[in-house]
Amino acid sequence: MILTGQLDSPFVRRVAIALNFYRLPYRHNVISAYGDFDDLLRVNPLGKVPALTLDGGTVLADSTLILDHLDRAAGEGKSLWPSAADARAKALAHVGVAVGLAEKAVEFRTETVRRPSDKIDQPRVDRVVAQIGASLAWLERHTPGDGFAAGESVSHADIASATAVTFISHKNPEHLGGSPEGDGDYPNLLRHARLCEEMTEFKAAPFTDY
Numbered sequence: 001m002i003l004t005g006q007l008d009s010p011f012v013r014r015v016a017i018a019l020n021f022y023r024l025p026y027r028h029n030v031i032s033a034y035g036d037f038d039d040l041l042r043v044n045p046l047g048k049v050p051a052l053t054l055d056g057g058t059v060l061a062d063s064t065l066i067l068d069h070l071d072r073a074a075g076e077g078k079s080l081w082p083s084a085a086d087a088r089a090k091a092l093a094h095v096g097v098a099v100g101l102a103e104k105a106v107e108f109r110t111e112t113v114r115r116p117s118d119k120i121d122q123p124r125v126d127r128v129v130a131q132i133g134a135s136l137a138w139l140e141r142h143t144p145g146d147g148f149a150a151g152e153s154v155s156h157a158d159i160a161s162a163t164a165v166t167f168i169s170h171k172n173p174e175h176l177g178g179s180p181e182g183d184g185d186y187p188n189l190l191r192h193a194r195l196c197e198e199m200t201e202f203k204a205a206p207f208t209d210y
């Protein structure tokens, strides 16, 4: 399998980390969604990362669809979803907000860093900032003071949350509030992200600013 995309993307990272938990070998095609756009279009017609090229040549795009496939392909007992329906529903809700948060954090950068300053649409930026704040607050309320986000062991909820929070803490820590040294407005969330980032599977796919 070939995973296309850089580890500064929270979506690429959530796939890479899940591959590590599944113990599935893969080759990493480190190309930039912006700097290597033509190469990327040849892999994924959407020109987006991540893309996962399966051994048979099928190309999957979008982290959630990729992980849907991998969770099945990983084999018996390897799923990163809780098996009980209630816990699974909680994990799905968590992933929905965490992946949405990552999308809003990326959109914030598109709206503020990638636009000429005279083309910034401030009401749009304000809306995205409000969505980021509300999503962080939701995740803080739904992240326990210790342990995993949903269920007894690591799940897609933990990976989605930690990769989103790590991305924000590197790129726009101002979203996290408080002093740079402290845990700001989201102590559970930041503690949880640190716990995850200490795991071998996370360390093997570290956030990387290229």
Ligand SMILES: N[C@@H](CCC(=O)N[C@@H](CS)C(=O)NCC(=O)O)C(=O)O
Binding pocket: 008, 009, 010, 011, 033, 047, 048, 049, 050, 061, 062, 063, 064, 099, 103, 106
């Ligand atoms: N929902 C998608 C989001 C993927 C995404 O937005 N990737 C960004 C990089 S972090 C990208 O490729 N952006 C380029 C573009 O949208 O043109 C997923 O979960 O994979």
